[in-house]
Amino acid sequence: MTISETEQQRLQALMSYTILDSLPEAEYDAITQIAAHICQTPISLITFLDTERQWFKAAQGFTLKETPRQYSFCAHAIQTPTLLMEVMDARVDERFAQNPLTLSDPPVIFYAGVPLVDEAGQALGTLCVIDHQPRHLSDQQATSLKSLAQQVVSLLKLRRSQTLLSQANQLLNDTNALLQAVVSSCPAGLTLFEPVYSNGELTDFKYVFTNVANAVIAGRSVEQMTGNTLNTLFSTAVTTGLFDRLKTVQQTGQPLHLQWQVTVEHEQIWCNLSMVSIGERVLLCVQDISQLKRTEQQLQAQTETLEQHVAERTLTIGQLSAWQNAILEHAGQAIISTDINGIVRTTNRAIEQLLGYKPEELIGCVVQIEPGPPENPVPLVSYQPSSDLPTSELLKTALETDGFFHIECLILGKRGQRIPVFMTASTLKDEGGTVTGYVGTATDISALKAAEEKAEKTSRELKIFFERALDLHCITSLDGHFLKVNQAWTETLGYLAEEIEGHYFLDFIHPDDRDDSLQTYQTPVIDGFVNRYQHKDGSYRLIQWRAKRYEKLIYSSARDITERKKAEDALRESEQRFREIAENVDEVFWIQSANPFQLLYINPAYERVFGITSQRLYDDPYSFLNAVIPEDRPMVEAAFERYRQGEEIPAQYRVQGGDGLIRWLNVRSFVMKDRGGIPLRCIGIASDITDMKEKELVLQQSLIREQELNKLKSQFVATASHEFRTPLATIQSSVDLIRMHLERSIQGPPPAVSRHLETIEREIANFSELLTDILTIGKIDVGRIPFHPEPVDLVALTNRVIETHFADRKDNRVVDVLIEGEPERVSVDQKLISHVLVNLLSNAFKFSQSNPKLLIRFGAQLVISVIDQGIGIPAEEQAHLFQTFFRAKNVVNIHGSGLGLVIVREFVELHGGTIRIDSVEHEGTTVTFTLLKG
Template identity: 25%
Template sequence: MKGDNILDTNRLNALMSFDIMDTPPEAIYDEITSLASSICNTPASIISLVDDKRQFFKSHLGVEINGTPLKDSFCKHLIIDDIDTLVVEDMHKDKRFSNYNMVKNDPNIGFYAGASLTTENGERLGTLCVLDYEPRQINEKQIDSLKTLAKQVVQLFELRKSKKTEEDQKLDLERKGKLLDNIVNATGIGIWERNLNEDLLTLNDQALEIYGINRDSLSEFNTDIWFDLIHDEDLPEVKRKMLACFTYPSVGCSVQYRMLQNDGNYKWLQEIGKVLQWSDDKKPQLMYGTVQDITEKKSYTKELQRIKNNQDAMINSSRDLMWSIDLDFNLITANTAFHDLVEKIQGHPFKEGDPVFSDAVPQQVTDKWKSYYQRALTNGRFSVKQKIQNPKKFWTTYGLTSFDLMYNKEGEITGITCFSKDITSEVLSQQVLISAKEEMQKIMDTSLDIICTIDEEGYFLSVNQASKAIWGYDPKDIIGTNYMELVHEDDKPSTKNSAATATSGKKVLNFENRYIHRDGHVVPMLWSSNWDENEGVFYCIAKDNTEKKKAEFQLENSERRFKTLVQESSDIISIIDLEGNFTYVSPSTTKILGAAPEKYIGTNAFDYIHIDDLERVKEKFNSIIDNYSIEIDSFRFRDINGEWKWFESIVTNQLNEPSISGVVVTTRDITEKKKAEKQLENSERRYKTLVQEGSDMICIVDENAVFSYASPTSTKILEITPEEFVGRNAFDYVHPDDHDYVYNEFIKIIDSSHINIKPFRFRHGAGHWVWLETAITNKIDEPTIKGIVVNSKDVTTKVQHLRAIEAQNAQLKKIAWTQSHIVRAPVARLMGLVDLLRDDKEKLKSEEREQVLNYIITSADEIDHVIKDIVENTINAIEIEDIK
């Protein structure tokens, strides 16, 4: 399509690539238009370039304007029609152009001849054209010239374009070069260029610095000098690499080496180089490369490597197992011991990245390990002890495996580290120790003798169970106490000496001393002890020596026992005849009855017996004729002071025994027992009276007056059951008006043992008030009570009576007062007045006498009134019942 040629993107791109639109006029193009116009003999000539909207005149001879819109363009027709030339002899007569502005109106173009500006690629950019105002003709030669000129224009465009590109490229290269320099400077990388033909090195500033040489001495820095500075160990490698690089077609080389510096130290350098130019015979001409100071990195890496090697060595030489796995339970890494073990189990080790579960072990083992790993993932670090039994080899091993989590830098869990330690030897030695200890303990526990250890200071460190049997103390009571505390006072010095002997290194055998049993009796002991210098401990065995001691003292004992029996016992042994006359009385009478035995010899036993008991005792005694032995229950026997002693007797018939020929009476003084019985009975009765039948109520309260106990009498007295009281506070029942008084009294009990509280009002179960008189006793420290005992008595009647009496008293006082002040007054007056008259002796005047008489009458009247009042008061005397 014709229109498309104008808008063809290839054409437009070609046009744009010349970058000529809207550029200022240039002499070279104006010369061409001038030439064209003179050849064709026309007044005007134009180089017109057509884009998609307009035409631009790069040169316009004889035309003022430098361009027109597309619609006014003649030249576009060459593009539209895709033709190389166009000649229009009369524009007015050509219907394509006759309506054009520039044809119809000024400047009334009459003639047009144009040659297409076509690029090498065939794109039409516009035209070189000639114009005239008059229609005219043009010859073939002229047209060819025009075409040649048009070609020239395009060539000029091309030339211009390539020049422009060159300039741009140059600018771009400069820019890029600068950028590269900056980058190179920033990276600290040195750049070198080696001219191999001339053995010349070119370096940038960085490279100079890295090599440590001056720019001035650079010209002398040839390859040999360079080699001289390279460390001996690295030189062969550098040479080898260099040679490899110089062999066509090398791709470049990289080498690390040490280079001697001015200060005598070596610098680690890394060079990367490449041959840039090769000669035709494949010889390197120019080499280009970078150099970097890697001393720091090198030494750091070296240190890291060293540490890592050490660690690896350590980890791998350990017999403990170490491995780590990722979250999918695949092996990350493991030490040699782990690999060895796995290999032993399944024939080959796990590869890194493989799952750490082996088919060679039972499923439950795999499950167990899986559960351990899971536990570590959920709960974090933990350790587990395992007993591993190998039935084939009959050995058992113990392992302690610790699991911990691995994290990456972001703190995410990345895996589990596992460490398994063989603790078999520890466990076994521990077991041996425990069983040895147990065995030892067993020996000690079953030993009848005391086995103990005592430290240098004499404190028991250990002791076996025998201590309980022999000394009465449990081992735990003894351990920590000093053995001297148990030694009999008299044996302490000798015991100390014995201990000193032992510490000096001699074994002590069969040392005897006495210990005091917990219950106070003396226990003879036989000791063997040994002092351990290293541990600072006595090892002792002690035997209960009682039996031996007993045998030793048997004779003495039996003698003493007899003596004790007869002389010191509380029994009286007497021999009487069948009438009751004493023939022998033991010395114990002195102690018991206050009189020597002689006092009783010849007297009759029945004379001393209480009249109330006599009948019974006699009757019982007489039965001795038919019995060998009888017992006489308690009876009273008079002592020397006339006091009654309670006795009970055993009577044995020894009438047929020639040496005795009497009745032996063994009498025991049971007075104390009897008293105690009586007391008990009394107190029981008292208690019973008080608690159960008495009018007293006994309660126990705590410091806060809360009841913990109330006697059954509470029900009778207050119609409140003991159960109701327990847990309640006593003050809940106290009358508000009495509360403060009672409270103040009650709190005194904390500091004293006994307090009496005067009657106060207490709420009866039925709601009314009763008066209680109370005594409280502090028994907080008494273990069986642990409280305050409250003993209360209903004194309501008493209080009422008291009140009545008080009221009565008040009434009486009133009467008495009346008597003294009201009755006595007029009486006294009368008496005085009468006296006055009687003792008058004519001293009174008659009017005075009259007055005295009037006074007498007044007083008499007064008395009359008073008596009437008294009678009335007495009638209103208090009725006790009213007070309630």
């Protein structure tokens, strides 16, 4: 997956805060709690979006720590960093309708998120609230959520500032420690003088510090010199001119180098003195060159015999040169010299071990020092082959200013590796003091850095373990005062750390436990002692202690066992209740271990039902088979073997007890398994179902009789309907002949005769309709209703039904059709659905005077409602609407068979749907049926 440059910049900004996978922090948790409270939602989250996940720094009402970014609502929110994104109902939002989070249980329905935008304009994540139902934030809630998001960004800025400050302090401490080590081990004497003024005039210099080498040269101890003044320790400092030279360097700022002869413990020694101004102070470097001076004096005295000793001196010089070359060649530190332009001229073999370069590969390369980035400001040293590159300004400026330079940095090796080193560099000068080049040494500090990182990691782990442990950890003094407590004290007892630290431990203990607690506290080791500590709310918690005394402190670990003690008490009470129940019920109850297969418990009901003692079953698990009647024994033996293998076996069989009665038993077994699926225990219950078996026999006989009666009823209905239709057809034909004869007469049919003919025809139609409904009910009873669903255009089907049955009515009323949602083809039986629509719309026309409404709603389900504003149904009779031949009391004068709704419900249920009737008398009725789309 290719990441855009904009997204890369956002991810880099996110990583700079080191927030991902960090531990929970109370400040962030508090913000989610406030957000959930203000917005009245069950869930509030602070999320940060990585490349493939969204990670939750804080969560209210949500247990997961991260979810895939591809399903994230927040990934959409950060696309508009300046706006609050609100999804009032994800189910109708095309972006999230099919999202697994929307389809989960419980679902994510409502979402509102404010992007967390840093000062660079990068959206790092969101502060969001979530609900399982549709809703909308008020303006005040939205404003508050934005303010809380700004608070999260402020916490992120503070976190990064604290991280950078900690890194800077560590680097400063390391640098100071290294400088102290160099000064202490330097073979040359080093002293830092601070000027002493009297009446505005410089009168003396005070030793700020001096190293051991200088103390040896001066014949004093470091303690004697530090803090004392030059003239106090050395009264000849003025007369010999040392004080004046120091004063000149201090006032002019110009360095001074000279040779000096002093008397130490009655011995004359020569020194090379270097005086350098450092601000108001003066750094004095003293190198004992007495040996060199004595050598010069010897050379001066032996000038006459110089020719005789030339060969000897040449040999000595050669040996010294070889010695120096050996030091250069075999030194453990990498040493490199360059010219004034930073081009490498010489290097020793140690460079190959450090960087992988052979010495000849570096000759002619240019030393480059590049400052590190702000987040890791350690400089990077490299060797570039181009001789056109200028000398690094960092190195050049430092050396030209002080003549020496030291720094902790990284050196780029031949294979591209970055090696941490401590580098020192100094200038090379000719006899005239002109800088001719530079020399530098590099010491590998990889092991030191690794040790520091390991120590820092260990310290951090110990701190996290102490602060975030679930148990209560504390450190107390021997006199019983708390010195340090962890966060668990607040979570367990409600006190903040500052409310406990410094207080006497007995102040928190129940008065009845104080004497024992004080006595136990005096022992060197405490293991398992329990006492009662007072919670901040005034209640008491049971605390179990382990502690050990070390030197003058006591280190303790404790655990709140209040709930465990309650659970143990509840378990004992539960076991007692179990025995009381198990030993007094009529069912046989037992428990067996799985491996080994052994009876652990059986209640007294066993002896009464099986007529065999419980002890015999403990001795022989197969002994119960003696009570099983012979016809059922093979089946029971086979089931028992499967039961022994850990299978849950339901079985019904007969036993003959000690009283000689045969009983039917229903036996059920349950297997308890461990997390790996290995059976641990088997639990069984045997219930006496003799009465139930006898009732089943009676019911089976009744069922057979009822089935025979239903068959006779269906045959009678079919025969009667056929026989009734024949005379009806004859009556209808006779009516048609009479009407035709009367219409052919000159006078036409008398009005009274026409009225009676219409009554006869209407009753024939009603009776024919009744016969059709009776036949349909008969088919339903025997399950012979054909059902052939197929994809249908329901809107077109509805229009055909209305056009066929309800168009051109004499009262000019019509069906008002309303469509909601996007129409689509649905799988239904056209004939059955048409019958349902005709029946419901006929009722709507029959029982009202206004236009009925037909509402079709397409969505996750198909919902069809027929609505009228007619006479309605009395409330007390609505429960009987689906009973055969039932008619409400307010429709006795309106034609109907009382079978229509019964048939409608059967046809709807054949489609797997449901039907509901909502009605208010004198106001109207709504009949709604719902079908699953298929």
